[in-house]
Amino acid sequence: MTEPRDSPDESLEILLVASDDEEALVRSLLAGVGAGITQCPGIHEAIARLAHKSFDAIVAAVDNAPQIEDLAKLGARAGDTPILALSRRRDRSLLDLAHARGAHEALVLPELRADLLGYALHLMIERARCLHQRRSQDATLRTLFDLDANPVWICDPQTLKFLSANHAAVETYGYSEREFATMELADLLPRGSASSELPPSGRTVVGRHRTKDGREIEVESFAQRTELGGREVVLLRVREVTAERRAMRALEASERRFRDFFEHSPGFIFIHELDGTLLSVNPAAAASLGRSVAELLGTPLRDLAAPHLRFLIDQYLQRIANGDEDAGQVRVQHRDGTELVWQYRNRRYTDADGSAYVMGYAQDITAMRAVEQALQRSEQRLRTVADTLPVKIAYVDAQLRFVFANEAFRRAYSAADDGIVGAHVRDVLGEERYARREPWLVRALAGERVVFEDEEGDGEDYQCVEITFIPETADKDGRVIGVHAMVQDITSKKREERRLIHLARIDPLTGLINRAGFYERLESAIERSREKEWLLSVFYLDIDRFKQVNDTHGHAVGDALIRAFATRLGENVRASDAVARLGGDEFIVVMEGIPDVERVRAIATKLVLAMSRPFELRSENLTLTMGASIGVAACHACPLGAARLVARADALLYQAKQAGRGTYRLELIDATGQSEEA
Structure with a gap:
């Protein structure tokens, strides 16, 4: 931007923007001023001239609206150079418009005296020069103001309102310059502060200020009265010392604590x-x-x-x-x-x-050493006792690493080549065994005392142990710090239990499973049917006219016939099928995974034919031809319980007998438990 020339003692340099016929009139008026005149006929030439040379003033002839509008363009390029508008029309509104578009003065040419024009020019130029100097000083002060790394404000000495704030004040306190313009010193003091006076001039005082976010900081404040822009102001400068003061207090407190610690x-x-x-x-x-x-x-x-x-x-x-x-x-x-x-x-x-x-x-640590030695002797005695026990005893920490294992435990898990103490439970037990016992370990680590049995192997390799996990907790917070483990071999006990359970589930006459064993097998089969959505079939059979055999030949022959019937039934079903004797001459078979109902029908037909062949009872030297009736209840993803499913098969068996015996009746049960076409 063009600035006014700072040369009041030299002749003036005037840029005249006027047509040729107006130039002569203006030159004659300016002849007594002693000014150098550069004439441009239009606005564009004047703007081009300003790009290469500075002038003390610009005189522009304006007589119409377009020329008035050109003043705005000229003013945008002229910067601080004053503009005098001259008009040949005695039109007050035109002069006011010239002022509005950027003219510093506006005069009417007709009857304008040369001395008045010269005076107006000198006054306008001097005013522009003073304004420029003040702006330059203010800009320099503002630069120094903003370069200060500490918060600085310019305050009104009477009201203590902020007139200006530098960048450091904005960054430190969080208020914008516009917000500071509406505030005063009291707004920076913490709530409840007794005084909001300025620090004594020339002295630094320590106090507390409050930032926009409510944070309180410690500051050193310094105030100095000065004059700025022709008015008295107060320059307030602060330095945040929160960290310094905190460090000093911490150092003093640390020294006090050390003295107290040293003495006490x-x-x-x-x-x-x-x-x-x-x-x-x-x-x-x-x-x-x-x-x-x-x-x-x-x-x-x-x-x-x-x-x-x-x-x-x-x-x-x-x-x-x-x-x-x-x-x-x-x-x-x-x-x-x-x-x-x-x-x-x-x-x-x-x-x-x-x-x-x-x-x-x-x-x-004299006493502690004595206790430790006594504890070591006690631990040695306990270890000796533990090693003589047949029960496997161990202790693991909260990370499931072995801290202790007695001799029986170490012998049982000798596969751990690197020893047991310090090893993880998984590495000692192996993945498969650890997977079975891990849920119980988790419960023990949660503070629960648990007792459970773990079985592995079959036949001669079968082994069963009873395991007790006892959590150990810390005295202070009850946190589980480890788990005691006791492992006792109960294989012989479990073998005997299994033998007794097996006997309780076996029919002594036929060797087939009895009613109790059958219902256990059926419940499991129903669950598998629902999980796998496959076909489940229950065959309910009895021997036709069996009562006549007992009445005619006696119960010994009846028992022999039942054994022969059971043998033939087992020969005509799969090894995986569950075959049971429910009592008397009633038998039942559970078949899983038969492909379809037609295959079930074929199996029923096969069983009817097989049971119609004569039975040779060699022990009784007797041959009997009997036959069997069968009721078959079949369903996909069986919707019925065991008792209801057996009842349906029993009802179908009754229907087969009503139809003349030596045949079967089959029913396919749908998802709702109702019969559908089979």
Whole structure:
């Protein structure tokens, strides 16, 4: 932008924007002013001229609206150079419009005297020069104002309102410059502050301010009265010292805490030179040795140990002299000759003057060592007892790593090549066994005492153990810190239970499963049918006219016939099918996974034909031809319970008997439990 020339004593340089016929009139008026005139006939030429030369003033002839509008374009390019508008029309509105479009003065040409024109020009130029100087000064001050790294405000000395705020103030306090323009010093003080006065002029005071987000900060404030732009103002500058003050308070508190800790600590604190001379010792350490603090100052460390152990002190002094830190245990002597065990950790430091010293901390572990030794002896006795027990005993920590295992446990899991203690349970047990026991371990780690059985192997390799997990908790917070495990072999007991259960589920006459065993098998079959959505079939059979056999030949022949019937029934079904005798001459078969109903029908036909062949009862020297009736209930994803399903098959068996015996009746049950066409 073009700035006014700073040369009041030189002749004026005027840029005249006027047509040729107006130029002569203006030149004649300016002849007495002593100005150099550069004439441009139009606005575009004048703008081009301003790009290469500065002028003291611009005089523009304006007589119509387009020329008035050109003033705005000229003013945008002229910057601070004053513009005088001259018009040949006595039109007040035209002159007002010229002012509105950027003219600094507007005069009427007719009857305008040269001296008045000269005076107006000089006055306008001087005013522009002063304005430019003030703006330049303000810009320089603002630059310095914003470059200050600390918050600075310009305040009204009477109201303490903020007139301006620098960038640092905006960043530190969080308010924008526009917000600061509506605030005063009191708005920065914490709520409840007693005074909002400025600091005394020329003095720095420490106080507290509040930022926009409510955070309180500590600041050093400095205020200075000065003059700016012709008015008295106060320049307020602050420096945030929150971190510094906090650090100072922390250092002071740390020193106080150290003094308190040194004097009142139950532990033993001491400082000595590299040669072992004691420089300082706290009361607790002195009391532990049966001496006073004053008595110990200046005493060599060697004198604190029994004569036959002083070589250990010499070795320690050599280690600490060659290294920065040393820790361990040392034996010292009480005034009465009692030997104490101290556990220590010492470190070497260097003073500001370069001299080295050692500070250390120790505690008396004499009693603790005695307890530890007694505990070790007790643990050894317990380990001996545990190793003689046949029960497998172990203890694992919260991370499921073995801490202890007795001899029986170690023998049982000798596959762990690297030993058991320290190994993870998974690595000792193996993946398969660990997977079975993991849910119980999780419950134990949650604080529950659990007892369960774990079986593996079949036949001669079958083994069953009873396992008890007992959680151990921490005394303070009840947190589980480990689990005790006891493993007892109950294989022989389980074998006997299995034998008894097997006998309870077997029909003694035929060797088939009995009613109780059958219903267990049927319940499982129904569940599989629902899970796999396959066909389940129940065949309910009885021997036709069996009562006549008993009545005619006696019960011994009847029993022989039942055994023969059971044998033939087993020969005509699959090995995977469940065959049971429900009692008397009633038998039942459960078949799973038959492809379709037609195949079920074929099996029923096969069984009817098989049972119609004569039965040779060799033990009785008798041959009987009997036959069988069958009721078949079949369903996909069986919707019925075991009892209802058997009842449906029994009802179908009755229908087969009503139809003349030696036949079957079949019913396909749908998802709702109703019969559908089979």
